[in-house]
Amino acid sequence: MEKRVVITGMGIYSCIGKNLDEVRMSLYEGRSGIGLDPARKAAGYRSALTGILARPDLKKVLGRRERMCLPEQGEYAYVATCEALRNAGIDEGFLKTREVGILYGNDSSVAPVIEGVDIIRSKKNTVMVGSGNIFQSMNSTVTMNLSVIFNLRGVNFTVSGACASGSHAIGLGYLLIKQGLQDCIVCGGAQEVDLYSVGSFDALSAFSMREDSPCEASRPFDRNRDGLVPSGGAATVVLESYESAKKRGAPILAEIVAYGFSSNGEHISVPNVTGPIQSLEMALRLSGIQAADIAYINAHATSTPLGDYNEAKAIYEVFKGLSPYVASTKSMTGHEMWMAGASEIIYSVLMMRNDFIAPNINYEIGDEATELLNIPKKRIDAVFDVFLSNSFGFGGTNSSLIVKKVK
Amino acid sequence: MDIRNEELIEKINQVMAEEFEADPELIRPEAPLMETLDLDSLDLVDVVVLVDNNFGVMLSAQDFSGLKTFQDFYDLISRKMNEKK
Numbered sequence: 008m009e010k011r012v013v014i015t016g017m018g019i020y021s022c023i024g025k026n027l028d029e030v031r032m033s034l035y036e037g038r039s040g041i042g043l044d045p046a047r048k049a050a051g052y053r054s055a056l057t058g059i060l061a062r063p064d065l066k067k068v069l070g071r072r073e074r075m076c077l078p079e080q081g082e083y084a085y086v087a088t089c090e091a092l093r094n095a096g097i098d099e100g101f102l103k104t105r106e107v108g109i110l111y112g113n114d115s116s117v118a119p120v121i122e123g124v125d126i127i128r129s130k131k132n133t134v135m136v137g138s139g140n141i142f143q144s145m146n147s148t149v150t151m152n153l154s155v156i157f158n159l160r161g162v163n164f165t166v167s168g169a170c171a172s173g174s175h176a177i178g179l180g181y182l183l184i185k186q187g188l189q190d191c192i193v194c195g196g197a198q199e200v201d202l203y204s205v206g207s208f209d210a211l212s213a214f215s216m217r218e219d220s221p222c223e224a225s226r227p228f229d230r231n232r233d234g235l236v237p238s239g240g241a242a243t244v245v246l247e248s249y250e251s252a253k254k255r256g257a258p259i260l261a262e263i264v265a266y267g268f269s270s271n272g273e274h275i276s277v278p279n280v281t282g283p284i285q286s287l288e289m290a291l292r293l294s295g296i297q298a299a300d301i302a303y304i305n306a307h308a309t310s311t312p313l314g315d316y317n318e319a320k321a322i323y324e325v326f327k328g329l330s331p332y333v334a335s336t337k338s339m340t341g342h343e344m345w346m347a348g349a350s351e352i353i354y355s356v357l358m359m360r361n362d363f364i365a366p367n368i369n370y371e372i373g374d375e376a377t378e379l380l381n382i383p384k385k386r387i388d389a390v391f392d393v394f395l396s397n398s399f400g401f402g403g404t405n406s407s408l409i410v411k412k413v414k
Numbered sequence: 415m416d417i418r419n420e421e422l423i424e425k426i427n428q429v430m431a432e433e434f435e436a437d438p439e440l441i442r443p444e445a446p447l448m449e450t451l452d453l454d455s456l457d458l459v460d461v462v463v464l465v466d467n468n469f470g471v472m473l474s475a476q477d478f479s480g481l482k483t484f485q486d487f488y489d490l491i492s493r494k495m496n497e498k499k
Contacts, residue, residue, distance in 0.1 A: 071435050072456070135466065138459040 016095025016245035022058030058238025075139035108161025112172025169400025174348025178266030198239030226369035238341030265294035271403025302391035
């Protein structure tokens with residue numbers, strides 16, 4: 008028998024707040040977390056725009072070995088996961104006696120790779136990279152580290168699905184619990200923000216050049232958008248079977264009801280319309296929820312000219328005749344990439360539980376596709392029960408999750 | 415023991431205590447190196463890096479066999495430094 012899958016804990020570390028309360032306030036007030044990193048210019052970047060966040064100081068929290076193996080995005084993921092487990096009411100005893108898994112989205116670990124290779128090139132001796140570099144530099148760094156730190160004994164691997172990584176991680180966790188293969192899985196997404204993390208992405212001229220007004224640079228759906236703003240951090244959701252959550256009296260924050268996915272099968276970087284339509288329709292079909300009942304769509308929209316245009320066309324096609332609110336929280340956070348699919352579930356659950364829809368800041372006037380959508384320029388105070396979250400990525404990977412309130 | 419050796423030992427103790435977050439009070443010539451610093455096989459890689467960066471000599475895996483106390487460690491680094499001269 009298929010299980011219902013609920014969210015019992017959430018944790019976040021992002022450029023708009025280092026915990027759920029700070030993030031909720033930023034969303035409510037439409038506050039941007041974007042700024043300039045002058046070091047990027049010195050390093051040869053076209054754009055110095057980035058989400059601004061400080062690395063947490065874990066010296067008094069984790070031991071030397073744990074810290075040595077944990078890269079920047081792993082530190083963010085550790086902090087987010089501590090918050091998520093805490094508010095899920097999960098303690099060490101639970102983790103030691105239950106089979107808790109971890110599926111986390113992460114698709115790079117650039118800084119440790121560069122640091123390691125630089126040392127090997129200059130010293131001509133692999134030993135000189137030290138013992139932590141290998142564990143920091145693999146894509147699976149977040150799951151390999153957190154599974155050890157938190158003594159996790161269930162499913163354990165990393166999901167690398169480009170900018171949909173975090174969303175796919177939650178989708179896969181949902182499927183495993185739904186099928187009764189796991190009771191509880193720590194899911195999420197992490198994204199590094201260090202100096203070299205997105206250098207090769209900057210090379211594609213995909214980033215906004217609006218450096219004179221950083222808070223206005225990320226403007227999804229707006230006619231004058233000129234590219235995305237890279238950002239990062241980490242987001243963790245604790246997924247659990249409804250039965251397990253009820254049995255232990257855990258807080259039930261929301262229920263995941265569908266995971267739609269697809270692949271464009273075309274260009275490596277240019278998005279299309281049919282792939283996202285397929286993903287959206289699959290999610291709607293599996294959820295058993297009518298399109299008319301979806302009040303809010305947290306769009307993937309990153310502020311790139313073609314990406315937002317094509318997503319707007321896909322949403323308009325699938326929701327023809329309806330007018331759900333469509334907004335991109337990336338207008339405030341920038342593009343959190345591997346983390347985005349997970350963080351945007353958290354942003355949306357926070358809105359749903361606090362009766363508002365955050366504004367799509369910087370949206371002034373749409374283009375011929377985006378102007379057909381119902382995009383809120385200001386915060387909407389509204390009670391709603393169901394939302395859909397889109398995440399797309401390079402290679403044409405698409406993910407759509409549908410989440411509803413549990414009454 | 416001459417002054418230079420005392421300085422060397424002091425520096426070895428300092429860098430090892432700092433890197434491996436050990437209580438400096440526990441570091442004595444007769445104390446067991448691995449147990450006092452809570453070292454495992456991964457940490458030995460970092461000992462090699464630390465010694466090269468601070469004392470300019472390269473240790474090999476063979477150098478660690480038979481190494482028991484801090485005094486053994488001081489002697490090893492001192493010998494390697496002398497061989498390099």
